[in-house]
Amino acid sequence: MFLGMEALGLAVATPAGAEDFELPGQSGQGRSVVVLGGGIAGLVSAYELRRAGYHVTVLEARDRIGGRVWTVRGGDRIRQIGRPDQLASFDPGLYFNAGAARIPTSHRLILDYARRFGVPLEVFVNSNRGAGWDFGGRVVRDRQMVFDMQGRVGELLAKAIDSHALDQEMPKGELELFRQFLAPYASLNSQGRYTPDGRSGFTVEPGAYAQAGQPRPPMTLKELLPASLAQGPFGSPAFPFLFETIFDMQAPMLQPVGGMDRIAHAIYQQVKPAVRLKTPVTAIRRTPRGVRIELGSRPPVDADYCVCTLPAHLLARIPSDFSPAKKAALQGIDYLPSVKVAFESPRFWERDEQLYGGLAWTDRLNENVLYPSSGFNSAKGVLIAAYVAGWTNPGNPQQFAALSHEERLRISRGSVEALHPGKSRLLSKGVTVGWGLTRWSEGVGAIGKDFDAAGRSPRYAELLKPEGPIVFAGEHLSYVGLWQEGAALSAHEAMKIVQSMAAERSGKARAA
Structure with a gap:
């Protein structure tokens, strides 16, 4: 619900000057x-x-x-209520942010404490146009989903303008300007049809000499809008379209160097x-x-x-x-039982697909795959293969949390395999944290x-x-x-x- 309200612009920013807070000196006496x-x-x-x-x-x-705010490193023990303990065995220098994952630049108060105490920060890549969306058993790149949707919506608006359906909605001069704006914004040709120009990806990438790029053929609205979108705009496959527009999810985002803790x-x-x-x-x-x-x-x-x-x-x-x-x-206050799964792995996502940070989306129970935003081009990294919070289905957190550790790891491996065929065999040292089963927390936040x-x-x-x-x-x-x-x-x-x-x-x- 809170994420939904944020996406509608109803979230509240940190008040200006909050970082200047200080109680009167020696007032405690x-x-x-x-x-x-x-x-x-x-x-x-x-x-x-x-x-x-x-x-x-x-x-x-x-x-x-x-x-x-919990960062798991090699040697740390993960205790879960009613479950066997797990012992993280990540290589030195690798870590898994089991709780808080990122910091918006609008969160000036927590960033001020980082500045005050000399905690170095780096960019957290919250969106990657090259990452995959795995919905309905089909993997499509983020850039094609986002920009084909933009093109199709622009195409529909252009048709409405050209058929005079919006003549009563805007003055003629403004309507003409808006129609002109739609052409580059939505990649429309002179007839107002969406014609991909490469922003949604290429079947043949531009190269040297005579190798001209060949943009991907556009997806239809039916392909972009699966039937499951009828569930509503949040807790459904529509959410990835909106995720990076949420006030607290807009680029750039940050993370402390070495772990969120x-x-x-x-x-x-x-x-x-x-x-x-x-x-x-x-x-x-x-x-x-x-x-x-x-x-x-x-x-x-x-x-x-x-x-x-x-x-x-x-x-x-x-x-x-x-x-x-x-x-x-x-x-009777409910707390979100969010769940994460992490594996150590060679960085195949960078070497083979040039994925440096960002999120992949899926309609499988694991919902998210997060690529690390640090240590680029190093030998190994920690891949978060599940971040389950109800992003694509509101019932996922409870359902995924109820599974055994082994089932969570299996589902997450399967999701990575769908996104990166043949690569799930490289995943090792898997661990999972279910916040509903984490003692002294039993959830990540009130909902x-x-x-x-x-x-x-x-x-x-x-x-x-x-x-x-x-x-x-x-x-x-x-x-x-x-x-x-x-x-x-x-x-x-x-x-x-x-x-x-x-x-x-x-x-x-x-x-x-």
Whole structure:
């Protein structure tokens, strides 16, 4: 739903100046804050609070920081609920971004943290005209799908203009200008017919001496619009046509050099003494002076304030002193159970097909194949052979997530074989991460009508409210859901509330 609203232009950009956030210097005055969760929202909160003079303790249930920003390298163990562990065995220097995959250049806040802590960035190739679309058992190049569609739509518009069907829609002068524009835009001949000029590809590429290029014959609208498009524009084969037009998916996109978790680790280095790993929360309680976080058999943590960044559906299971309204709001929130599959492989896609980054699309269960955007022309790379999020069918994440590791790997191999015949034999060291089965996450982000980008429900308004000295943050409490940016932005808002509470408490103390 959120991706759909984005494609309709209803997504919200990061507010200008968000990267200039800073709490008043030493305003914390030694007051204590316990931060629940060591993902992006928790790390950002800890960094900014410590900078302002608060005493901070971060409690993270995992044995790593980053939350849903997770880069898997050789030697890392992948644990999934109810499944056998996997041990990644990628060669040194290779990695798999199992969670967050890319950063839009419009996400100025997370990019500012990268800049602040010296995290080098490189371009993430989010679109590649040479990549394949595998729909209905037929593989066609991205460029032919996109530009043949553009040509056919332009051809229809030209026909409508030439038959005077649009005379009442535009003044004559504007209509004439628009008709002239359509010729180069849609590659139309003098009769208004779509005539490929090479942008959609060649059957014979231009070469030396007498080798003139031969553009590919155009596809028909019937071929470009399979019957399955009747499902709707999102969660269907129409989505690849729109993907790179989404505000948060427009080129250029970026990634940290060496793995998506580099930004999280850079922030972690600033707050490391305050972070306690392998420390799951067992209860959240109020006290006369603030909060008490219970940790099972371990001593509890007391603090003046709490910034809770735990996913809403997991928070709902933790005993707490929250109000009935808050407890009700936390119930029944769905999280997207996105799944990825990755293999190590010689870079046949670069050597044989000149594919440097980008995405292939398919109507198979694996939905996406992502070619690495780093290490070009090196010997090996990590090919993401499945990125299942409901791009081409809204039921795919649940269906793919229910499969065994072996079945996911098999389906993904088959997809690579369809796109690159004879090459699936080169894939090795396959691993898969299903976020619905990843402990302490159980999904990649909140979804559903309560988090509609066009307007939020009363449930969302309740989730935003503090519970006394307890405030909340996370990607789900932003209009930039499913992104690191949303997590960081929500952390800033939560800290403003903490600062306001602290200032009010100081005022009351002085008055007394």
